[in-house]
Every structure is written in C-alpha cells, then in structure tokens.
Amino acid sequence: MPTQDYLVSIDVGTTKICTLVAAYHEDGKMSVIGVGNVPSQGIRRGVVVNIEETISSISASLEEAERMAGYPIQSAYVSIGGGHISSLNSRGVIAVSRADGEISHEDVARVIEAAQAISLPMNREILHVLPRGFIVDGQEGVENPAGMTGVRLEVETHIVNAASSSVRNLAKCVQQTGVEVEEVVLSPIAAAEAVLSSEDRELGVVLLDIGGGTTDIAIFVEGSIWHSTVLPVGSNHITNDIAIGLRIPFEAAEKIKKNTTLSMPTFEEGTLFEDVNRNNTIDLSHYGVENGSQVLRSDVNSIIEARLSEMFDMVGQEIKKAGQEGLLAGGCVMIGGGSLLSGIVDSAKENLRLPVRIGKPRDVIGLADEINSPLYVTPIGLLLWGMKSRRQREMVRVSPIQLWSNAFGKVRGWVKRSFFP
Ligand SMILES: Nc1ncnc2c1ncn2[C@@H]1O[C@H](COP(=O)(O)OP(=O)(O)OP(=O)(O)O)[C@@H](O)[C@H]1O
Ligand SMILES: [Mg+2]
Incomplete structure (x- = not known):
C-alpha cells in the first residue's frame, strides 16, 4: 500500500478562515479530505487586530476540518496578506x-x-x-x-x-491553537499555484484576489513572478458603500450586493417586459429593512460600479508601476469572493482593457465539489505550495528539523525559497 502523508493549509482572510486538510500519496497525488470554513473575527484588511478573536476563529476552523478529515492537525501552511506587504x-x-x-x-x-x-x-x-x-x-x-x-x-x-509585527502576530495566533507554522506564504503567490498555468505566466498575467478587506495582486512576466502587492480595499468596501448610500444595515447591503447583476438584464425568450421592469426596483423590505422603501436597481449598480472603477484603477496603476501596461497578453485572472459579483468580469475588462476570466482551482480531487470555487483558490494554492516545498526539501535531503532555523516558520535557508518560479 502506498504511504500517505498529510498537508494542511489555513487561509486567514478578513471575512473567512478556511482550513483544508489534504492527504498526499507518494505518487504525487493529493486529495482534500477536510474543510473547515468559519467567519473570521479579529482580522481587519488582512491583518490581525485582535489576537484572542483571531485565535478562536482559527481554532473553530481547525476543529471543523479535523472533524471532517479525522486527522489531528499538527502543522500548517498559512497565508498572509495586508497592506504592509x-x-x-x-x-x-x-x-x-x-x-x-x-x-x-x-x-x-x-x-x-x-x-x-x-x-x-x-x-x-x-x-x-x-x-x-x-x-x-x-x-x-x-x-x-x-x-x-x-x-x-x-x-x-x-x-x-x-511588517515583522504582522507576520509574528499571525504566526502567534496559529501557534496558540497548538499548530506549528510550516511556512507563512503571501496569499496571491500561493493562489497562483492553483490557478495559473505555465502558459499564463509565460504570456504575462495579473492575478487579482478580490477578498473582503483586501485585493491581492501578483503579476507574472516571462514565466515568473514580477510584482506582488496587497491593496487595502476589497469587496466589503462595496457593501459599505451600498449601506451608506441607501442608509441600510451592512447585512442588508451585503445581500443586495450578492443579488446584483451589473450588466443590463438580458431579454430571454418568453420574458414579459413587465417582469424586467418590475425587477428594476428593489424592495428594501425584502432585505429585512424596516420601513423599507423602494430603490432603483440602477442606483445600486452605480454605487457598485463607482467603487469597482476605483479599485480597477488602483490595479491599473500597479500594472503601470510594474512597467507592464499593455503587455499582459495572458490578461487578468480574478479569484476571491469579490469575483463572484455578477457582471464583474465585464467591468474589469472595460476598466483594465485586458482579457479577464474567473479563476477556478485546477486539479482538485477529494472534496472537489465543495471547494471548486474562486473562494478556495488560496487555501488550495497553499497546499500545492506546501507539496512543492516538501518535495524540494526531500530532494536536497535536508532534515526538516535543520530547516527550522527560526521561530514562526520563517525559514532563512535558501532551500525553501529556491526553485519556486
Ligand atoms: N456571491 C457573491 N457575490 C458577490 N460578492 C460575494 C459573493 N460571495 C462572497 N462575496 C464577497 O466576497 C468577499 C469575501 O471574499 P473572500 O472570502 O475571498 O475574502 P477573505 O479571503 O476572507 O478576505 P481577504 O482576502 O480580503 O482577507 C465579501 O466581501 C463578500 O461579500
Ligand atoms: Mg482572501
């Protein structure tokens, strides 16, 4: 029987903490056997702002994944983001x-x-x-x-x-749950492992992870990473704008955002004009708003489009800063919860003037249906990064103990850093 080992990833996001447990076999195949997905608390814009709350969110996520996998988690690869990168x-x-x-x-x-x-x-x-x-x-x-x-x-x-303090605080939170940090990995770099092909990287591509509190950017040129950064603005800012614009609670604004389609409704065969017309207003009482009135759908769309245009403008500036304006033939790959907004692809195409597609994780086996979404690209990418990292270690036959050169899983040796194009 082939021997099997386990890999664990924890994606610590502003809105959710996702833990994946994967079993990997000697033949290089990996299958996800446990998922723990809980709302996150104590994280703002990708950074730990409350240690206790973060620890308890991470614990809850770990427990859920452990229960599903039937495997006690000892160590994990952990994602990091935030405007300090x-x-x-x-x-x-x-x-x-x-x-x-x-x-x-x-x-x-x-x-x-x-x-x-x-x-x-x-x-x-x-x-x-x-x-x-x-x-x-x-x-x-x-x-x-x-x-x-x-x-x-x-x-x-x-x-x-x-920022050292951000890295240390994140590692500390994970360690406080009794789990060792194998490595802290920048989230878009991990995500790239799961969605970008070598052809994308050769052509030149920008990977955009639109999360709740941040938008992570990684630009690949001539096959390898060229620029990476984290913008301190994400899809929650769109929700905030709707909440402020319509003077409604955040929760109601969040539901409205998720129900929005940015492009004009398409007239399918058999659709009555009145149906489409009726859909052009939103009845706020349907979203739990007391004394809710009606608002125009086009007003909501304008609020969303204004924020998206600002966000894509910032992305465009980063592409320009990286000297890659007009050069990314592979276009833009969008992932993260923010990419689920209906109509965002057209908005990105218009603003960035690039081919745009939504990235789904490739080569997922195991609980494929549950995690086959742009929401899970980063934790899957972390697993793939971890697998590569371990293989690299085995290849140079260095004991993992020797690699633990300093606390918080940040390894200073060249081994872990090498050969990740
Ligand atoms: N179906 C949907 N339509 C529109 N937006 C959505 C949808 N599902 C989730 N979102 C938005 O995606 C965001 C959360 O995305 P994600 O889970 O990738 O963030 P995160 O990883 O927790 O945060 P970050 O990466 O910024 O730290 C929220 O703002 C949420 O409103
Ligand atoms: Mg994220």
Missing part, C-alpha cells in the same frame, strides 16, 4: 567557487543570499526570495544552474517583505 526585484552576483568552473548547489545558495543584500527598516522582514531566473556568464534564462560550467553566476529574484 511590499515587493521588489533584486539581482545577486557571485564568482563561481570551484576552479574547474562547475556550479555547485552551494554557489546557487550563495548567489541567492547575495540577492538578499537589500536594506530594510528594522521593523520589516523578508518573507520570500523567489528566483526568477539565473544568468551564467551573461547567458540569461537559466532555470537551474547547478552542474553547469561558468565563471560568473547571477540571479534575478523577486523579494517579498512584510
């Missing part, structure tokens, strides 16, 4: 150490280390150093230089850094 691209250069010019694994480790020589304020730390490609004696586009011959080895890396 920033990224930059950095180049490292070294001279190959061996006299015969053969590039060793140590040289690869050294050059990646060299790329990390960036100055960061005391209160920030490096979360990921992702090699984008190596250059051997001026020859670009080398994926793995170990074993090649050369004199000068260079690497292009994408470095993600974060």
Whole structure:
C-alpha cells in the first residue's frame, strides 16, 4: 500500500478562515479530505487586530476540518496578506567557487543570499526570495544552474517583505491553537499555484484576489513572478458603500450586493417586459429593512460600479508601476469572493482593457465539489505550495528539523525559497 502523508493549509482572510486538510500519496497525488470554513473575527484588511478573536476563529476552523478529515492537525501552511506587504526585484552576483568552473548547489545558495543584500527598516522582514531566473556568464534564462560550467553566476529574484509585527502576530495566533507554522506564504503567490498555468505566466498575467478587506495582486512576466502587492480595499468596501448610500444595515447591503447583476438584464425568450421592469426596483423590505422603501436597481449598480472603477484603477496603476501596461497578453485572472459579483468580469475588462476570466482551482480531487470555487483558490494554492516545498526539501535531503532555523516558520535557508518560479 502506498504511504500517505498529510498537508494542511489555513487561509486567514478578513471575512473567512478556511482550513483544508489534504492527504498526499507518494505518487504525487493529493486529495482534500477536510474543510473547515468559519467567519473570521479579529482580522481587519488582512491583518490581525485582535489576537484572542483571531485565535478562536482559527481554532473553530481547525476543529471543523479535523472533524471532517479525522486527522489531528499538527502543522500548517498559512497565508498572509495586508497592506504592509511590499515587493521588489533584486539581482545577486557571485564568482563561481570551484576552479574547474562547475556550479555547485552551494554557489546557487550563495548567489541567492547575495540577492538578499537589500536594506530594510528594522521593523520589516523578508518573507520570500523567489528566483526568477539565473544568468551564467551573461547567458540569461537559466532555470537551474547547478552542474553547469561558468565563471560568473547571477540571479534575478523577486523579494517579498512584510511588517515583522504582522507576520509574528499571525504566526502567534496559529501557534496558540497548538499548530506549528510550516511556512507563512503571501496569499496571491500561493493562489497562483492553483490557478495559473505555465502558459499564463509565460504570456504575462495579473492575478487579482478580490477578498473582503483586501485585493491581492501578483503579476507574472516571462514565466515568473514580477510584482506582488496587497491593496487595502476589497469587496466589503462595496457593501459599505451600498449601506451608506441607501442608509441600510451592512447585512442588508451585503445581500443586495450578492443579488446584483451589473450588466443590463438580458431579454430571454418568453420574458414579459413587465417582469424586467418590475425587477428594476428593489424592495428594501425584502432585505429585512424596516420601513423599507423602494430603490432603483440602477442606483445600486452605480454605487457598485463607482467603487469597482476605483479599485480597477488602483490595479491599473500597479500594472503601470510594474512597467507592464499593455503587455499582459495572458490578461487578468480574478479569484476571491469579490469575483463572484455578477457582471464583474465585464467591468474589469472595460476598466483594465485586458482579457479577464474567473479563476477556478485546477486539479482538485477529494472534496472537489465543495471547494471548486474562486473562494478556495488560496487555501488550495497553499497546499500545492506546501507539496512543492516538501518535495524540494526531500530532494536536497535536508532534515526538516535543520530547516527550522527560526521561530514562526520563517525559514532563512535558501532551500525553501529556491526553485519556486
Ligand atoms: N456571491 C457573491 N457575490 C458577490 N460578492 C460575494 C459573493 N460571495 C462572497 N462575496 C464577497 O466576497 C468577499 C469575501 O471574499 P473572500 O472570502 O475571498 O475574502 P477573505 O479571503 O476572507 O478576505 P481577504 O482576502 O480580503 O482577507 C465579501 O466581501 C463578500 O461579500
Ligand atoms: Mg482572501
């Protein structure tokens, strides 16, 4: 019988905390056997603002997943987001150490280390150093230089850094539930594992995770990550706008948002004109609003469209900042709860002037029906990241204990950071 191991991911979001338990087999197949999905408390705009509330939300999510999987969770890969995230691209250069010019694994480790020589304020730390490609004696586009011959080895890396306190607080919350943090992973980078094909990355693509409190962006160019950031605005802001605009409670505004279709209603065969007309107003009393009057659907649409246009404008600015305006032939892939808004694809196409599609997780087996949604891309991506990470560890035959070089699961060794294009 093939041996089996377990992987666990926790996506700590502003509105939900999702834990997935997956069993993975020696043959590389992974199946999701447990899901824990609970509303989150104590998180605002992707950042822990109340430790106790966050711990109890994470615990509830873990318990639900454990019960379904029948597996006691000991460790997990954890997602991080928030406006404190920033990224930059950095180049490292070294001279190959061996006299015969053969590039060793140590040289690869050294050059990646060299790329990390960036100055960061005391209160920030490096979360990921992702090699984008190596250059051997001026020859670009080398994926793995170990074993090649050369004199000068260079690497292009994408470095993600974060506010230390935010990383530590998140890790602390998970650890307080009795679960070890295997690694803290930037959420859009994890999500990319589950929705982007290598063709998307080659063509150039922007991945947008529209969550409740944040919109995460990851831009891939020529096959690898080029820019990543988190905007402190998400789909809950649309709900807020509706609540304020119509002077109704948040809960009612949330229901109205989820029932909205942005594009004009299509006249299906057999539809009576009166039906469509009747649908053009919203009766607020249907949404539990006391003394609710009627509002025009077009007014609600305008509120939503105004906020979306502002959000996509910010995304457009990031694409521009990354120097990729008009260059992303792979277009935009949208995930997260915010992408479920009916008509958002057309709005994104119009605002971003890119091909747009909704991303669904690929290659999910196990509880596929339950998690086959843009809402679960990040926790599934975390599992795939974890699987890759473990394989990498096995490949270089380094004991996992040695990798635990510091607290909170942030590993400083090159091993975990390497080879995640
Ligand atoms: N069917 C739907 N139609 C429109 N919006 C939806 C729908 N379902 C969920 N949403 C919105 O998606 C948002 C939650 O998305 P998601 O679960 O991806 O966020 P999160 O991961 O908890 O937050 P974040 O990533 O910002 O920390 C909420 O604002 C919610 O209103
Ligand atoms: Mg999220």
